[in-house]
Amino acid sequence: MEASSRHIYLLGPMGSGKSRLGKELAPKIGFPFLDLDRFIEQTHNTSIQNIFDTQGEDAFRAIERACLIEIAALPPAVIALGGGTPCFFDNMEVVKATGYSIYLRTPVALLAQRLSNAKTERPLLAGKDETAIREFLTQQLSYRERYYGQADTVVENNGKLKAADLVRLLINPTTEHTEKGTE
Numbered sequence: 001m002e003a004s005s006r007h008i009y010l011l012g013p014m015g016s017g018k019s020r021l022g023k024e025l026a027p028k029i030g031f032p033f034l035d036l037d038r039f040i041e042q043t044h045n046t047s048i049q050n051i052f053d054t055q056g057e058d059a060f061r062a063i064e065r066a067c068l069i070e071i072a073a074l075p076p077a078v079i080a081l082g083g084g085t086p087c088f089f090d091n092m093e094v095v096k097a098t099g100y101s102i103y104l105r106t107p108v109a110l111l112a113q114r115l116s117n118a119k120t121e122r123p124l125l126a127g128k129d130e131t132a133i134r135e136f137l138t139q140q141l142s143y144r145e146r147y148y149g150q151a152d153t154v155v156e157n158n159g160k161l162k163a164a165d166l167v168r169l170l171i172n173p174t175t176e177h178t179e180k181g182t183e
């Protein structure tokens with residue numbers, strides 16, 4: 001799929017910068033920005049944390065799937081997926097059929113550092129310190145990488161990646177398959 005023809009999906013684990021970079025990227029390319037987690041919270045009028053607490057992860061994944069289908073049918077947007085979205089059902093097929101996907105591959109140490117300082121509530125990380133988060137993510141990525149790796153482009157996110165780097169990549173997707181980020 002051409003980089004400009006449909007949605008731009010950002011995927012990657014919790015803390016990989018999907019929402020932050022997506023928010024910056026969208027106005028640069030004249031697209032609206034949509035965050036799947038926020039879409040879920042708005043349409044269900046509750047928090048992700050509350051869905052996990054009251055209905056459990058399986059119910060959350062079903063809701064996430066339904067919201068992905070809804071979002072995919074909207075006009076072209078930059079869409080930040082949840083960390084687990086590509087890894088359940090055939091969600092990655094939906095992503096690939098409706099847009100151009102970018103995996104923000106980020107070192108686990110950086111993810112763990114960011115997530116242990118993050119204010120956002122993430123049910124899968126509740127009660128974990130930085131070391132426990134690092135172990136959890138290492139294990140999780142060993143499974144999830146096979147889904148993330150199906151993205152149209154893999155971008156190395158060393159923490160310095162900017163939306164402008166993603167714009168360059170979208171303009172010239174064939175020559176820039178990885179992006180190290182600018183100083």
Ligand code: S3P
Binds near residue numbers: 048123
């Ligand atoms: C999850 C990631 C979260 C959110 C939920 C589950 C995951 O999104 O969808 O807490 O399974 O990795 P972010 O990646 O935006 O934190």
